Each structure stands twice: as structure tokens, then as C-alpha cells.
Amino acid sequence: MNFWYYENHQDTVTFGIKVDKHLYTNKSDFQQIDIFENDVFGKFMTLDGLMMVTEKDEFIYHDMITHIPLAVNPNIKRVLVIGGGDGGTVRELTRYKHITKIDMVEIDELVVKASIEHLPITSCKLDDKRVNLYYQDGLEFVKGKENEYDLILVDSTDPIGPGEGLFTREFYRDCYKALSEDGILINQNESPYYESYRHEMKRANEKIKEVFDIVNVYQFHMPTYPSGHWLFGFASKTYHPIKDLKKDIWENFGIKTKYYNTDIHVGSFMLPTYVKELLEDESK
């Protein structure tokens, strides 16, 4: 059988993966969920036809969303994950023994169920006793909360479909309030390369800068996302992501990682000139 998954990264640019098995397909109230298998990437999950996670490179995304803030504030104890239905972000958080609470708010229970069934590589720690799963809209969940978390990780889809509200000014303001005085927010910040993603990158960054005092963007190589050049935003009330890096403390945790290290922590905030210019100049 010659069966291929294609994702159009632009109307005239496509990325294709030959499918060995179509393991799962379902339509939830929110989106189309599929899990496929390929010899290079292993199992991979798509939502509404867009690549979310592959067994081969999920470590890159999950390392970079989790360990960056934990190496800046190694005292983080209470964490909120918004989205992240595959469980990979929670898995990385559970490696920190001193974290006491991990609330995960995923709008789509079916994504979690499918991940538990087919993607144990990411979902394996969702049963950790510190993890509380809430199947509701992250936007509503965070509203009205005050000083409840040291870290919020927005592990969302793109700002179309169910992820849309997670890219609004109001949501970022609610996150600010829900965070402790030295709280950190990490947000999915899209990509600078293709025009359509660049637009969302700039919008997310502009809105967060209105709310948080310290806002920096960092980059990583994510080969299965459009262009392979992806960004997270680091927003904080007090900490600077590089000046406040606690290199020795983090290394003493003894957490073995495949992508993250305290060198690339610093290096990932060093952005190409064109990306810096796009983020600085709000008119572009």
C-alpha cells in the first residue's frame, strides 16, 4: 500500500510521511484526531491534519518547554500545563522530585485517551500522583485564579481551532494573575520563517509584552514542524532567562536530557537578526 500523510506547510509547500499503519482516527467535539506509524518517526499524532508529536523528536519540544524555566527557577513547585494532551510536558515535569502539584488542563479528553492508548512514550506519567487532569477550556480554568502557580506552560496547538483563545491578551493577563510573584509563563510562540506563522509569532509576542515585564523568545530545531524552526516565549515577573540561569543547581538535579543542556539554554535565546527585527519592530 502506498499511503502518505501530507501536511501543507504553505499552499505550495508540503511535507509527506509514508504511513505504515493508521492506528487511530476519531473526531472529537473539538478536532479530528489521528495517530499513524512510520519507520523513521515511529508513531505520530496529528490534530486536524497538523503534526503535533512524533516518537522520534518529541524530546526536543518537551525538553525545551520544561527545563528552560526549571533551570531559571529551580524552586518551582506548583505548575499549570494548558493543553499538552499527549502528556510529554507532564512527563518531563514529573522528573523534578520537588514539584508538588501539576495541574493539566486539556480541552479534549479524547486526545488524552488516544495518547494513553497509543503513545506511552509521552503519556507514561499522567498517572503520577501529583498530576491533576482537568478536561476543560484552559481559558476558563485560569480565569479568576490568583497566585496559584509558579509556572504556567502553554502547550497548545496553533491559534486556529481550539487553541485560538490561548493567544489572546485576556488569557495572558489571567495567567499573569494566576502566577506567583516570581512566576514564569512559557508560551507556544510559532515560527519566524513562513509568512503565516510569522504573523502569529509577532502577535503573540506583542500581546505578552503588554502584560509581562520580562519577555524573551527562544528557538529550537523541530524538524517535523513547518520550517523546522520553532519558538517558545519566556515571560516572567522577575527572572531574566539568562542572567538568572541557575546552571549548577540544575546540573545537580542529575536529570539526563537528549536536547536541553545549560549551554543550549543560553544559545537558544540568541536569535537570528531577522527574527530579532521582526520581534522588535511592531510595524513589520
Added chain:
Amino acid sequence: MNFWYYENHQDTVTFGIKVDKHLYTNKSDFQQIDIFENDVFGKFMTLDGLMMVTEKDEFIYHDMITHIPLAVNPNIKRVLVIGGGDGGTVRELTRYKHITKIDMVEIDELVVKASIEHLPITSCKLDDKRVNLYYQDGLEFVKGKENEYDLILVDSTDPIGPGEGLFTREFYRDCYKALSEDGILINQNESPYYESYRHEMKRANEKIKEVFDIVNVYQFHMPTYPSGHWLFGFASKTYHPIKDLKKDIWENFGIKTKYYNTDIHVGSFMLPTYVKELLEDESK
């Protein structure tokens, strides 16, 4: 017309670009040369069906091969470019007024002719009076030369076809001899992500380490190359790429760049853990 260019990054992974125009096609003594046009990438050239250069992102590759060594040794005067038939590397070199000689050795004259005709964005400085074009095998050209260059840039295709000899121990030794006492070699170092490219990455690195005292690998985001995660090698007789960075001198040149800056200079040498481990452990 629904006409697509596809490059298989692996047997079961493909990257496709819709072609508006097929501007050039020719078979030289060495390879199949094609130039296409697409609305996102502009004009792009392929050799034997593999992506070499696009108008949209050529600045990334050419910035990173050229400005890294020039910011470490801003006194570089005599440069040898091996390969680089599209002219983009030479274009960046000509921006340094103090460079006195640029020898470019390209095995395939047809690549240069096609680039001059269709890719002025990269080929526009091949007529600079400091540039000497040699249409011959770089491997032969460099043999027997002693202390003739301050910098050698290996801007080659992958180690299959005409680029193969440029990944050999003997070639790196000849480069070492052709370089001055404080000479620098930059080599195409492939990619860590897919198994096939990873193998070549390790081989190139191991061989260069046998020849040069200081060898470091640096990375950049090249969206049209397989996985988008690409590497160059920095090899030197005396200079360390970070400790010897001449930030102020380079910035005083006033060269405006779209990707390179002295921050990403440092950041690009900060590698993911799995890449470091692959490069350190020769058994993997």
C-alpha cells in the same frame, strides 16, 4: 498545471514544492542541474534532484559559512572557496573590503553559468576583481599548496557524487597545509537528525579532528535542507571560535546581515545534548 518538485529526505519522508516555472535544466559532466520557481521560495536550484539554494533562505547558509570565521579572525585576506557555484559565499566575502584575494574552485562550470543567468541574487559578485574562478576539482587544486590562504570554505554538495572527495582525510590534510599558521577551515558538516546524514556528520568530524587542533561544530536553521537542522565545522590551527571572537571589530565593519550576528555566533556553537554525544563518542 499541477507540477511539483519532491525531494525524499528519507525513503519514507518527502518535501514538496509546487513549481510555477521550470527555468533551466541541463546535464553536465558531473550532475543534473535544474532551476525552478515557486511563489514561497522564489527561484531555487537543485543538483541531482537535491536542494542547493533558494532565493528565500540562501542568506542563512551564506551568512553562517562566511561571517563566523571573519569575526574570529578579522584579518583574513586570502580566501579559497571550494564549490559554491551559485556565488553566494563569494558575494558575502566581497563585502569585506580588506580581503585581497578570493579564489573559487568549482568543478562544474555549468552550475556557475546557470547561476549567473538565473540567480543574480547569489552570483552578483562573481565579477568582483578580487575573484578568480577556477573550473576544476577542488581536491586537485588544493594539493601541494602551502601557506597560501587564511581561510578555506568548503561549500560543497553532500558526500555523494562530485562532492565525495571533499569529505576525505587526505583533502582535509591538504587544506591544513594550504592554510597559513592561523588558518581556518569551514566545512559542510551535514546534519544530526536523520540517520543517513548523521553518519556523514560523524565521519567528517572524526576526520577533521585527526588533522586540526581546534575543531568545533556549529548549527543553523536551514528550512529547505533535510530536517532543517544543518551544521558547519569550524577547524583552526590557533583560534577558538568563541574565545577568540572579535565582537567589536566585526561590528565595526558595519556589515548588515539578516541571520548572522555576534550573539548567534556564540549561540550556534551551543549544541543539543544528543548532537554533542554523537560528535564526542566515535563508536555511536
